[in-house]
Amino acid sequence: MSALDLIYQRSSCHVHEMQHPAPDSEKLKRIFQAVMSAPDHGNIKPWHLVVVDTEYVPSMCESMCHAWLDNAGHIEPARIRRLTNYLKDAPMVVLVSADIVEPHAVSRRDQVLAAAAGCQNILLAAEQEDIAAIWYSTDAAELTQVHELFGLTKQQEPVAFIMLGTKKEHRIKKRSDVAPHCHKWIGNNQLTPLFESTNESVRK
Numbered sequence: 415m416s417a418l419d420l421i422y423q424r425s426s427c428h429v430h431e432m433q434h435p436a437p438d439s440e441k442l443k444r445i446f447q448a449v450m451s452a453p454d455h456g457n458i459k460p461w462h463l464v465v466v467d468t469e470y471v472p473s474m475c476e477s478m479c480h481a482w483l484d485n486a487g488h489i490e491p492a493r494i495r496r497l498t499n500y501l502k503d504a505p506m507v508v509l510v511s512a513d514i515v516e517p518h519a520v521s522r523r524d525q526v527l528a529a530a531a532g533c534q535n536i537l538l539a540a541e542q543e544d545i546a547a548i549w550y551s552t553d554a555a556e557l558t559q560v561h562e563l564f565g566l567t568k569q570q571e572p573v574a575f576i577m578l579g580t581k582k583e584h585r586i587k588k589r590s591d592v593a594p595h596c597h598k599w600i601g602n603n604q605l606t607p608l609f610e611s612t613n614e615s616v617r618k
């Protein structure tokens with residue numbers, strides 16, 4: 415498969431679409447090695463990865479649940495139950511953080527973006543290795559207790575929880591046409607469409 419086809423075909427698997435086992439150590443190394451090819455302003459290599467193996471997922475979940483309950487003012491109890499149930503079945507959880515170097519000529523934002531680019535490379539490499547993966551963050555990565563739970567320093571900023579496992583089934587998602595997102599600058603603050611819109615879904 416060409417690299418472009420792999421990119422077009424990559425899609426996320428929610429935890430209920432995954433099963434055990436988690437990727438073995440050799441696959442995991444190949445997948446994580448892809449992080450090192452992510453674009454990285456200043457060659458800082460601001461990547462910090464922490465793996466939670468299958469056997470530790472239940473206790474991680476319990477700790478996360480307590481943390482969510484401590485923040486209950488911000489998150490509905492029903493959502494906390496949903497999040498905990500979602501996470502507990504993950505074959506493997508990876509916390510990717512930006513290992514920020516400050517002060518530095520490269521902005522904090524650029525370092526976080528480099529960490530995010532590393533996450534995308536993990537998703538693409540997982541697809542290549544036929545591993546189910548999803549990037550999941552909103553209610554977890556921003557949780558204040560995550561630092562303590564995962565032994566992060568103040569300079570390490572959580573960017574993504576990535577769940578990895580075995581795909582239950584293989585499917586290819588329809589993707590929409592990129593044309594409406596693309597514009598051409600023609601001077602004087604004016605934009606025109608770059609491509610003609612087809613309204614067709616793109617499926618490789």
Ligand SMILES: Cc1cc2nc3c(=O)[nH]c(=O)nc-3n(C[C@H](O)[C@H](O)[C@H](O)COP(=O)(O)O)c2cc1C
Pocket residue numbers: 424425426427548549550551552553587
């Ligand atoms: C920064 C970021 C945070 C995300 N957080 C969540 C999340 O908390 N919950 C969720 O269901 N999906 C989350 N997603 C979206 C999924 O990872 C996934 O991209 C989405 O379900 C669409 O599936 P696809 O990747 O196959 O297009 C997040 C994506 C990104 C880029």
